[in-house]
Amino acid sequence: MNKCEVCGNEYDQTFDVVIDGERHVFDCFECAITALAPVCGHCGCKIIGHGVEAGQHIYCCASCAEQEGVQGLRDHVRAAIIHRPYHEAVLSKSAE
Numbered sequence: 001m002n003k004c005e006v007c008g009n010e011y012d013q014t015f016d017v018v019i020d021g022e023r024h025v026f027d028c029f030e031c032a033i034t035a036l037a038p039v040c041g042h043c044g045c046k047i048i049g050h051g052v053e054a055g056q057h058i059y060c061c062a063s064c065a066e067q068e069g070v071q072g073l074r075d076h077v078r079a080a081i082i083h084r085p086y087h088e089a090v091l092s093k094s095a096e
């Protein structure tokens with residue numbers, strides 16, 4: 001039986017995660033996230049999705065990056081807002 005390196009649980013269905021050639025053993029994803037997930041540079045939450053990379057830093061979302069003074073990502077958010085009415089218009093038109 002393998003032992004989870006985070007909580008110490010001995011479990012017959014552990015899984016391995018290999019990062020930079022180093023093997024880690026976990027009994028569940030929560031423990032894997034606790035040990036390995038990067039932390040948002042602004043709010044400190046664990047990043048389990050793609051996150052947003054800005055130079056050496058990583059953030060959970062564009063809003064957090066913006067609050068840390070990362071300007072480039074704000075334009076993408078704005079662009080998404082600008083495009084939303086277009087998609088809504090297309091969707092309501094096809095529903096008729």
Ligand SMILES: [Zn+2]
Binds near residue numbers: 004006009027028
């Ligand atoms: Zn565990």
Ligand SMILES: [Zn+2]
Binds near residue numbers: 040042044045059
């Ligand atoms: Zn954040």
